[in-house]
Amino acid sequence: MKKLLLISLSVVTLAACSEQEAYQQTVFEQISSDPDIKSYHLDPETVTQCIVDLSSKKMPGIVPFEPMRKAAYQGYTKMIALKKAEKPEAVLQELREYFGDAKGLADAHRNYSESYLECVSTVTNRALDEQQEIEEITQ
Numbered sequence: 001m002k003k004l005l006l007i008s009l010s011v012v013t014l015a016a017c018s019e020q021e022a023y024q025q026t027v028f029e030q031i032s033s034d035p036d037i038k039s040y041h042l043d044p045e046t047v048t049q050c051i052v053d054l055s056s057k058k059m060p061g062i063v064p065f066e067p068m069r070k071a072a073y074q075g076y077t078k079m080i081a082l083k084k085a086e087k088p089e090a091v092l093q094e095l096r097e098y099f100g101d102a103k104g105l106a107d108a109h110r111n112y113s114e115s116y117l118e119c120v121s122t123v124t125n126r127a128l129d130e131q132q133e134i135e136e137i138t139q
Helices: 002-032 035-039 044-057 067-084 088-098 102-138
Strands: none
Touching (some): 044 102, 067 088, 088 102
């Protein structure tokens, strides 16, 4: 019985990890082509990891393998990829269903946008601080 429980828990955890990885990959694809990231010479992987970590804190569910969190990762992934969708109206309607209603979708979009802005700001400030330290050392 314990083995069955352990195997079931492992399968659920791996499934949730794949949802989080899909979300992270979608964020990375968006960040990699973002002109702001390129113009500030920021590392897309660092910004991506920051966004995923920060936005995940405000997603429904407590742990990554919880069904609510898995659905949130799926919804956020679709939300970010909306611009690339062949039928954006259909995807938008599906997103409203994922997040319960238009307000839930707006809250998810706000969470992602705030995470994006905070992470870009944080990573930019770190880069400027590092550059300033290097300049001080070389003087």
